[in-house]
Amino acid sequence: LTTQLHAAPSAALSTDRLLARKAAAMPRGASQVVPVFAARALGSELWDTDDRRYIDFAAGIAVCNTGHLHPHVNAAVRQQLERFSHSCIMVTPYESAVTLAERLNAAVPGPSPKKTMFFTTGAEAVENAVKIARAHTGRPGVIAFTGAYHGRTLLTMGLNGKVAPYGTKFGPFPASIHRAAFPCAYHGVSVEAAIASLEMVFKADLMPADCAAIIVEPVQGEGGFYPAPAGFLERLRAICDAHGIMLILDEVQTGFARTGRMFASEYADVEADIVTLAKGMAGGFPLSAITGRAGIMDAADPGGLGGTYAGSPIGCAAALAVLDVIAREDLCARALHIGMRFRAALDALKAEFPQHIADVRAERGAMVALELVESGRPDCPAPDLARRVLVECHRAGLIVLSCGLYGNVVRFLPALTIPDELLGEGLAIFAQAFRKAVG
Ligand SMILES: Cc1ncc(COP(=O)(O)O)c(C=O)c1O
Numbered sequence: 130l131t132t133q134l135h136a137a138p139s140a141a142l143s144t145d146r147l148l149a150r151k152a153a154a155m156p157r158g159a160s161q162v163v164p165v166f167a168a169r170a171l172g173s174e175l176w177d178t179d180d181r182r183y184i185d186f187a188a189g190i191a192v193c194n195t196g197h198l199h200p201h202v203n204a205a206v207r208q209q210l211e212r213f214s215h216s217c218i219m220v221t222p223y224e225s226a227v228t229l230a231e232r233l234n235a236a237v238p239g240p241s242p243k244k245t246m247f248f249t250t251g252a253e254a255v256e257n258a259v260k261i262a263r264a265h266t267g268r269p270g271v272i273a274f275t276g277a278y279h280g281r282t283l284l285t286m287g288l289n290g291k292v293a294p295y296g297t298k299f300g301p302f303p304a305s306i307h308r309a310a311f312p313c314a315y316h317g318v319s320v321e322a323a324i325a326s327l328e329m330v331f332k333a334d335l336m337p338a339d340c341a342a343i344i345v346e347p348v349q350g351e352g353g354f355y356p357a358p359a360g361f362l363e364r365l366r367a368i369c370d371a372h373g374i375m376l377i378l379d380e381v382q383t384g385f386a387r388t389g390r391m392f393a394s395e396y397a398d399v400e401a402d403i404v405t406l407a408k409g410m411a412g413g414f415p416l417s418a419i420t421g422r423a424g425i426m427d428a429a430d431p432g433g434l435g436g437t438y439a440g441s442p443i444g445c446a447a448a449l450a451v452l453d454v455i456a457r458e459d460l461c462a463r464a465l466h467i468g469m470r471f472r473a474a475l476d477a478l479k480a481e482f483p484q485h486i487a488d489v490r491a492e493r494g495a496m497v498a499l500e501l502v503e504s505g506r507p508d509c510p511a512p513d514l515a516r517r518v519l520v521e522c523h524r525a526g527l528i529v530l531s532c533g534l535y536g537n538v539v540r541f542l543p544a545l546t547i548p549d550e551l552l553g554e555g556l557a558i559f560a561q562a563f564r565k566a567v568g
Contacts, residue, residue: 144179162530163523170197173547184555187528188544191382194409195454196544202412205450209443218440225445232452236391237420239400244426247418247440251381251407252280254417258403262342262375265428270340274311276352276534291534307334313355315488320361337372347393350382353533354490354498354540362397375402385409386455386545389465389494412451416444460545464494471497474556497541510535521562527555
């Protein structure tokens with residue numbers, strides 16, 4: 130496997146030719162952030178098909194938390210490949226899935242006994258969390274938040290609190306989904322105001338007795354990297370308890386040491402009813418899960434949960450190895466260290482460009498963001514500058530992403546295994562690229 134991935138790129142696979150072939154062969158809805166094609170990757174570096182090197186500050190959108198091709202993950206996958214690649218968890222399951230469920234049941238926060246079911250993507254995990262909440266409560270309603278992102282399936286598009294591009298042209302979405310304001314001091318929404326908007330949903334749109342679940346990200350990802358403010362998740366927990374509503378915490382992007390804790394909800398004092406997991410769980414292999422309180426997780430009847438590739442044995446082998454690596458290499462501590470390095474570098478850049486950088490968010494480990502504005506005004510987002518920054522970074526050999534309701538947030542999600550030298554090199558490239566983009 131490794132040998133093949135590291136073979137020299139073929140001359141026929143130049144970037145320009147591939148871009149043309151992709152445009153002809155794949156729909157334009159499948160966009161790409163960086164206009165190059167990956168040929169190989171290792172750790173926190175990636176090479177394109179023209180053999181240009183990139184430092185990877187995206188990790189495949191928070192997936193390769195253990196870096197590309199971590200040797201322990203590779204070895205586990207290779208071992209599994211020698212035994213079998215697929216038997217289907219719904220036909221003949223395997224011990225690795227049971228072991229992984231046991232380990233996730235122990236790792237997900239909260240004292241209640243837990244059960245775990247596996248799927249393939251984050252969106253599928255969210256869909257199944259909602260299915261179980263409905264089965265357990267016998268109620269239809271779901272409440273999600275402004276700025277939320279939960280996936281690209283029909284149900285999850287309905288849950289998203291950001292329309293373009295995810296929902297554009299694809300409606301109508303499933304019924305009984307309602308939206309409350311996510312608290313964000315930066316945009317002038319206090320915890321009190323957010324709770325008041327939730328109470329208004331209960332008055333104007335949905336009786337609490339008809340509400341199956343409230344779903345929330347402990348740190349909004351796609352929406353702009355806004356952590357849930359202190360006390361907010363606890364307030365949601367209390368409201369859910371008062372009305373028999375399931376609290377679903379979507380940890381698809383925040384999980385697996387990304388934020389400096391195994392799960393971002395550990396920054397609060399809450400136990401979710403169901404937690405959704407994916408991305409960083411399996412080091413690059415498609416695997417997702419929901420872990421929830423045992424009594425709730427048993428609400429679906431036999432056969433009600435599944436999927437042909439749900440809990441692939443390759444994914445389970447990778448995930449068990451990822452859990453080992455997180456513990457052995459203390460990746461929670463590494464995430465905090467990485468966050469501090471970003472904080473220092475980005476605060477310096479903010480001091481240099483106070484008119485353009487309104488906020489540096491680096492309080493959740495290696496989930497870091499810069500909010501870009503015009504004229505130093507938080508109410509004047511600067512998506513064009515964010516686009517130019519990304520272009521300059523990509524030209525200079527650094528992979529970074531944007532996010533945010535207004536597309537004006539640059540986000541950083543490096544592998545938690547990134548060596549200090551590469552981190553420093555990447556931060557220096559970023560500062561130079563930023564200066565160039567400002568012009
Ligand atoms: C919080 C959150 N939930 C769900 C998803 C959807 O995951 P997937 O793209 O694997 O379907 C994402 C993906 O970015 C996410 O960040």
